[in-house]
């Protein structure tokens with residue numbers, strides 16, 4: 001693997017610079033506007049201020065302690081947090097108004113920075129200047145794209161290019177020189193990852209998410225109907241979240257960030273010995289992910305009706321929380337839109353009771 005690591009590291013450096021001195025591969029991305037390079041440079045590097053009051057090094061100042069320099073989620077304060085801070089490199093985000101498999105919009109990320117994620121270590125940054133928030137959003141996208149490209153190239157290197165075997169010819173290795181046309185596989189990989197972010201960006205401001213609550217939202221009748229769907233066979237929320245969302249159901253499952261270096265490789269998350277090499281490289285100690293107690297307390301995603309509707313429909317990316325299909329007629333496969341709104345009313349009612 002050492003050849004693959006060092007070749008990919010060279011390519012990453014040529015394309016993206018380093019997290020402290022970011023570059024953006026504009027040359028491979030004609031007509032694509034995703035991040036602003038000035039913003040990236042403002043968010044990166046050491047903490048300082050310019051004469052006009054502009055803050056530099058925003059990510060180091062506010063985020064590194066948890067998310068780490070490259071956004072790997074293993075900053076010095078990460079170890080004791082439940083859940084762990086996000087590893088951006090997988091490109092998977094939980095709290096958003098796009099579909100489960102899609103990237104978040106800039107608006108989603110900005111909203112997250114303003115509100116924080118209640119009940120987790122992720123604080124609110126509502127006091128930062130608006131242009132600082134924008135720069136941080138750019139920088140999170142940069143780290144996520146950079147991390148995902150790096151991981152994809154490493155996978156390709158072993159799965160398709162023969163790295164790690166004994167037949168690796170020099171012309172089969174990754175190369176990227178700034179004065180030559182880059183390997184097609186590099187171009188394709190960068191474009192594919194960036195395109196996913198661009199498609200989500202295009203969804204911004206599509207439709208007003210907050211205008212379409214049904215009549216009777218939060219009424220006693222809606223809550224009672226919602227209670228029925230919650231405990232019913234189709235959605236079976238009760239199977240994970242317990243009667244009336246009281247929690248306490250023991251499921252032994254893990255989030256996708258953990259599965260990546262455990263079950264997906266055939267390693268039990270409890271096998272400390274097999275995990276040691278990954279732990280030595282900075283992987284967190286696996287912790288099971290529990291279905292949340294929904295009655296009383298804090299909803300991490302907030303209790304906004306539109307967000308809850310979306311969350312029930314899409315589930316939560318990177319976690320075992322499944323989505324429910326919206327169907328025309330309740331037929332055992334999914335729930336109708338009205339039934340999901342009833343569930344929203346029920347969730348809001350149990351959340352505000354104790």
Ligand code: HEC
Pocket residue numbers: 059062063064065066067077081082083084085086092093094095096109112113117120121122123125136140300
């Ligand atoms: C004290 C620790 C801490 C600090 C500081 C912190 N975060 Fe987080 N962050 C977290 C935790 C914990 C999560 C995971 C929450 C979860 O899984 O729901 C998270 C999640 C995230 C997510 C992913 C949200 C999603 O939808 O999946 C983003 C993006 C993020 N943080 C950005 C930032 C940025 C940018 C900063 C600095 C401005 C920052 N965080 C500072 C702890 C922190």
Ligand code: HEC
Pocket residue numbers: 094230235236237238239240241289290291292294298299300301302311312316319320321322324343347
């Ligand atoms: C297979 C088990 C499973 C099922 C079935 C399930 N959930 Fe979940 N749910 C989870 C897990 C696990 C989480 C925690 C995700 C996390 O920590 O990020 C979760 C999280 C949630 C949250 C987010 C809480 C917050 O803090 O914002 C809500 C709301 C929720 N579930 C509602 C439901 C509803 C409503 C149903 C039925 C339609 C349902 N769940 C079905 C496993 C499940």
